[in-house]
Amino acid sequence: MRYSQMLLPTAKETPSEAEVVSHQLLVRGGFIRKLTSGMYTFLPLGFMALQKVTDIVRQEMNRAGAQEILMPMVQPGDLWQESGRWQKYGPELLRFRDRHEREYCLGPTHEEVVTDIARREMQSYRQLPVNLYQIQTKFRDEIRPRFGLMRCREFVMKDAYSFDVDDAGASQSYETMRDAYHRIFTRCGLDFRAVEADSGAIGGSFSHEFMVLAETGEDTLVICRSCSYAANVEKAAIAAKPIESTRKPVDNLVRAETPGIKKVEKVAEFFKVRPSEVIKTLFYHVDKTPVAVLVRGDRVVQSVKLKNLLGATDIAPLDEEQIWEQLRLPAGYLGPVGLAVKVVADQEIMGMVNSIAGANEKGHHFTGVNPGRDFQPEVVGDLRQIDTSDHCPSCGGDLELKEGIEVGHIFKLGTGYSDAMHATFQDSDGQEKSFVMGCYGIGVSRVVAAAIEQNHDSKGIIFPLPLAPFQVIILNLGPKDERYCQAAEQLYTDLRSHGLDVLLDDRDERPGSKFNDADLLGIPYRLTVGKIFAEEGKVELRSRKTGAMEVLALEGSGAYLADLIQSAL
Ligand code: ATP
Ligand code: MG
Numbered sequence: 001m002r003y004s005q006m007l008l009p010t011a012k013e014t015p016s017e018a019e020v021v022s023h024q025l026l027v028r029g030g031f032i033r034k035l036t037s038g039m040y041t042f043l044p045l046g047f048m049a050l051q052k053v054t055d056i057v058r059q060e061m062n063r064a065g066a067q068e069i070l071m072p073m074v075q076p077g078d079l080w081q082e083s084g085r086w087q088k089y090g091p092e093l094l095r096f097r098d099r100h101e102r103e104y105c106l107g108p109t110h111e112e113v114v115t116d117i118a119r120r121e122m123q124s125y126r127q128l129p130v131n132l133y134q135i136q137t138k139f140r141d142e143i144r145p146r147f148g149l150m151r152c153r154e155f156v157m158k159d160a161y162s163f164d165v166d167d168a169g170a171s172q173s174y175e176t177m178r179d180a181y182h183r184i185f186t187r188c189g190l191d192f193r194a195v196e197a198d199s200g201a202i203g204g205s206f207s208h209e210f211m212v213l214a215e216t217g218e219d220t221l222v223i224c225r226s227c228s229y230a231a232n233v234e235k236a237a238i239a240a241k242p243i244e245s246t247r248k249p250v251d252n253l254v255r256a257e258t259p260g261i262k263k264v265e266k267v268a269e270f271f272k273v274r275p276s277e278v279i280k281t282l283f284y285h286v287d288k289t290p291v292a293v294l295v296r297g298d299r300v301v302q303s304v305k306l307k308n309l310l311g312a313t314d315i316a317p318l319d320e321e322q323i324w325e326q327l328r329l330p331a332g333y334l335g336p337v338g339l340a341v342k343v344v345a346d347q348e349i350m351g352m353v354n355s356i357a358g359a360n361e362k363g364h365h366f367t368g369v370n371p372g373r374d375f376q377p378e379v380v381g382d383l384r385q386i387d388t389s390d391h392c393p394s395c396g397g398d399l400e401l402k403e404g405i406e407v408g409h410i411f412k413l414g415t416g417y418s419d420a421m422h423a424t425f426q427d428s429d430g431q432e433k434s435f436v437m438g439c440y441g442i443g444v445s446r447v448v449a450a451a452i453e454q455n456h457d458s459k460g461i462i463f464p465l466p467l468a469p470f471q472v473i474i475l476n477l478g479p480k481d482e483r484y485c486q487a488a489e490q491l492y493t494d495l496r497s498h499g500l501d502v503l504l505d506d507r508d509e510r511p512g513s514k515f516n517d518a519d520l521l522g523i524p525y526r527l528t529v530g531k532i533f534a535e536e537g538k539v540e541l542r543s544r545k546t547g548a549m550e551v552l553a554l555e556g557s558g559a560y561l562a563d564l565i566q567s568a569l
Helices: 021-028 044-063 077-083 111-121 167-187 264-271 303-310 320-327 347-351 416-420 444-454 482-497 511-521 531-536 557-568
Strands: 032-036 039-042 074-076 095-097 103-106 130-139 154-164 192-196 206-213 219-224 230-232 254-257 279-286 289-296 315-317 342-346 355-358 364-369 379-381 399-414 424-426 432-434 436-443 472-476 502-505 525-529 538-543 549-553
Touching: 021 032, 021 444, 039 044, 044 130, 044 154, 044 167, 044 444, 074 077, 077 103, 077 111, 077 416, 111 130, 111 154, 111 416, 111 436, 130 167, 154 167, 154 444, 167 192, 167 206, 167 399, 167 436, 192 219, 192 399, 206 219, 206 444, 264 355, 264 364, 279 303, 279 320, 279 355, 289 347, 303 315, 303 342, 303 379, 342 347, 347 379, 399 416, 399 444, 416 436, 436 444, 472 482, 472 511, 482 502, 482 525, 482 531, 482 557, 502 511, 525 531, 525 557, 531 538, 538 557, 549 557
Parallel strands: 192 230, 289 342, 342 379, 472 502, 472 525
Antiparallel strands: 032 039, 074 103, 095 103, 130 154, 154 436, 192 206, 206 399, 219 230, 219 399, 254 364, 279 289, 279 315, 355 364, 399 436, 424 432, 525 538, 538 549
């Protein structure tokens, strides 16, 4: 492609709303343009990058034996009624009516549609297993679309669905997809981890997320330094510690005046104890009912674990005002003693002795608070977030926390959808059985953003070679000089004849702005027809990633670069 003919509107300015670097660079580099909130057009360069991801995903899905289909994006509400998700899915599902007043939605995911295909088209165990996938636009009316391609309302997803005769078969399909995902993200050139994950709204029993490691990730991962254990903190379980046998003697409950002493740290300081000896009391709306949640003062509530522990569909923390309006309790002085609200405690709480907690009265705390004697939680369980003071649940090793961007998610679904939608086949013993399903997503457009979050510098993008829209950019620094133009054209033809993706910067621009744009766009190799060409008839090759330079003869550059790129891919 010739730069002069390409719609490639680069900009110096960073859009003010772009909070993360991938969003800034994708706009500045002319890859994407916003249509409206959470909806973007892929301009030619952006579409090329997207295609690179799509190609890898498609090749590896096919290699794993999955079959590509294309389902409609608009889905009838009836199917969602059948699965029970019309009620459950909430406002992320964009619903509307057609001219006949029938209800429809825009597909945020396709379990219903694909299960409908299975029940119509697969009658016998002989047809199974089957894995169907598509690469298609999804719509989710996200509450806060942000970060450019990372969290859109409209985005490109690869979604796959497996159908097996039994659980053993479904496990096999799951493992096949897990391998395929490893190959996909390795081939994309990304630093990623597969982590144990919460199954979320899609449901099911078992799942892994594929996370690209990057500081801007919205997820936190806990990774063992010694073994292969890695999990999303939403999922990471903490084993109950045995309650120490050498317990301190139990003190009396004493009400103490603590005027203006509110935060855990302040309370600990005031009583000259560690924060871990204070009980932190928070309030949540759990399916609209207020519930008190207790964790040790130095811990954090993990809301997904809390939600799962309580089997709730919706939880939200209450703020100071809500706590006062709804419960007449003073934030800062909350505690479990004498509370007329359901109390849920983290398992650690039950091992605490002579702890400190709020007295539910302004300016007052209790000392000598002993769980079991002074209050009895209705539910006790694992609801706090794991941290680096914990040990690996698998091997006992040290843990570290890292931020990650979720680019893929695989689930074992079981028979939830097939039971609800009566999707059955006849097994070898003549019995009607429900398909055992799995589903497997990749955020194809999010991968482009994640690649940039992980690979950039102050000058711009540093694309991993497999995802780069162009592999090589040729800079003609003498666009008005016939000799320069001839050399650049020769290189362009040579490289293309070796099957390389090449952008020829033939614009009548200053060298400085050509260098800047090349850096901004993140094309892995830059070939410059410049000063060395004038002096020695040679060209300069530079790696965007390492900055390493070499001088090449004009002749043979194509073969040389083709070799270099082939061995790096
Ligand atoms: P998240 O927790 O980020 O909302 P999810 O669990 O809702 O993701 P899935 O339903 O598993 O996501 O969808 C499969 C993949 O689609 C995700 O792993 C992610 O890469 C991508 N994805 C999900 N929501 C969005 C979005 N709003 N914008 C871009 N990509 C998305
Ligand atoms: Mg989501």
